[in-house]
Amino acid sequence: MTINSDTPYPAIDHLHLGLTFTAAADTVFTRHKGSTLRNLFDTALYRLACNREKGCRYRGPGALDPTTCPEAADCSYTAIAMPFTSNRVRLPAAYLLKCSDGRQRFETGKRLYFEILLFGRAGNGNHLLRLIAALDSLGQRYFSLDHFKAFFEPDHPEEAAATSGRLRLEKIAQFRPAGEKSVIFSRSFYRPPDVFPLAPAKTAAPTTYTVTVEFITPVHLERKTAGERRLLTPNDFDFPLLFRSIRGRYQSLAGINLPAAGHDPYEDRLWQEAGLVPPPRIRQADWHRIVRRKNRETVNLNRRDYHGFTGSFTFDQVSAGLLSWLRLGEKLHIGKLTTFGYGEYRLDIHKEA
Structure with a gap:
């Protein structure tokens, strides 16, 4: 197959947002702050955006399904939530979250800042406006942490x-x-955001580079062997594992909304440059199952293993065609628990002589 160098990779619509909060009362995070805030944001979306600001309490047949719910026409939740992936599981919009402040305790008046990435349908600016309106309706822009007691009490x-x-x-x-x-x-201002495509660029230059990957948050990677899952250590980390993690996360996110995301004409060349054997082709019908498995990082904080490792790893002889994927990984993060802020890294790239 002849590949046109101008053919783009499937792009993911996304919004990269920074949210600033003020503690209206003394606030203490008793668990990993990233996971708490991510679940807090997700819970607020579910409780408020499902027309509850208008008093909607419909829970009959077709509830929360935009194709059947009689209230879906004006419902914020069905506009930004992901499609059903089974008859009982509904994914929230994909979030990637990091906190810029390492404190766990915030006194009244102190500010907290964190960043999120909204992908796919959540990246639509009109949907974001609905989400902000829903969040704004909760007690004069207040988020309550009280419901998180349920996660800790047992x-x-x-x-x-x-x-x-x-x-x-x-x-x-x-x-x-x-x-x-x-x-x-802000409290007195709103401007619709711009939605940008997120996709790796293509580089055909034969140059090679030395790349240092420094993890600034723990990376949580697992491997299944003999029917058991094993948490990986720094000794298990190598470039093939890094590339597979980035590539897999990108394809799972792209597969949410892009009908042709499973077919990439650059697939074989990419894996050849990475020195790896291409994985089996994935049918389009399997995308939602993959997304459900990879992004089901929610809810029960007590049962989740939050361990991971940090550190710096250097790889040489990295093809120029792979650099854009490594840079993409800086935004997507790698491994599990990425929606909680895990797997974030920074790159240091040097051209080899």
């Missing part, structure tokens, strides 16, 4: 007692691909 009642406080949404800023940032929401 095994950690002393931690449940310390989980309290409220966060008030103050500002939302959008990051553009070039790195600049602009405010799109």
Whole structure:
């Protein structure tokens, strides 16, 4: 098959947002702050965006399904939630979250900042406007952490007692691909965001590079052998594992909304440059199953193993055609628990002589 160098990779519509909150009461995070905030954001979306600001309590046949729910026409939730992936599981929009502040305790008046990436349908600016309106309706822009006590009470009642406080949404800023940032929401201002495509660029230059990958948050990687899952250690980490993680996460996210995401004419060349054997082709009908498996990182904090490793890893003889994928991984993160802020890394790239 002849490949046109101008043929783009499937792109993912996305929004990169920075949210600023003020603690309206003394607030304590008793578990990993990234996971708490991610679940908090997801729970607020579910509780508020499903027309609850209008008093909707419909839970009959077809509820939360935009194709059958009688309230779907004006419903914020069905506009931004992902399609059903089974008869009982509905994925939230894909979030990637990181916190810029390492503190666990926030006194009244202190500010908390974190960033999220919204992919696919959640990347639609009109849907974001609905989401902001829904969040705005909760107690004058307040998020309550009280419902998180349910996660801690079974095994950690002393931690449940310390989980309290409220966060008030103050500002939302959008990051553009070039790195600049602009405010799109404040207490008295809203501007519809711009939706940008996220896709790796293609580089045909035969140059090779030395690449250093430094993990700034723990990376959680598992391998299944003999029917058992084993948590990987730094000794298990290599370039093939890094590339497979980036490629798999990109394809699973692209497969949510792109009908042709499973077919990539550059597939064989990519794996050849990475020095790996291409994986089996994946049928389009399997995409939702893959997404469900890879992004089901929610809800029960007590049962999740939050271990991971950090450190720096250097790889030489890296093809120029793979650099764009490594840079893409800086945004997508790798491994499990990425929606909780895990697997974030920074690159240091040097051209080889």
